[in-house]
Amino acid sequence: MAKSELWHRGDAVRRELIGQAGLASMQGVYDDPMMEKFGDYAREAVFAQLWSRPGLDTKTRTLICLISDTATHAWPELAIHLRMARRAGWTEDELSEALLHLCGYIGLPAVREAMIVAKTLFADMRAESGGGAGE
Template sequence: MTDGTTGWTGGQRAFGDFAPGLVHYTDKVLFDEVWERGDLSKRDRSLVAVAALTAMGKTDQLRFHLNFARQNGVTEAELKEAILHLAFYTGWPNGMAAMTVLKEIIENSGD
């Protein structure tokens, strides 16, 4: 895009006019600014997001970020290995929950 933004609209699609502040910060700040910074690749940012969300047990957001990680070049095998590794640092239940989400995504993706 010519204005330097990605045109991300995930917040808008999720909340429309219901939560305009959250839409703004999600679309314009988080995805148009933070995710576009050059010091980390999107692939690396995806792995960091997966790790943080797994650690916190945030499976609703993890569902999006596991898919997004795949779009950003993280392989299925790498995600499985990352979650296995995270299980020892974030707690076994969080690792099991994250792996369950990944399994559902892979089984439903047809890959």
């Protein structure tokens, strides 16, 4: 089935946000027909429409996603959104501090899990780029 213009617009936004390494880590997720429908919807409704709206910059939108993921314990999504946040310009230290700040609002157990996800993702991203710590 041919993809809509909205799908293509959303796919371009998604690729920009997630990057090649992030997309490679998701390989196979959307191969199933049920998941393909989900992916199509996400590209059109979320990436083409929500992420492209005026009023907030991409960097701010990624932080909102981190907070939402941590509050709702959406750990696989948190890894995706942490990658997007790093690509949008947040440093590891800034994101760690933002997560730590949530301790007073959503609790230590959720933030602990979020920090574990962040630690793993940050190490993966450093390995992908072949280098440096904490930025």
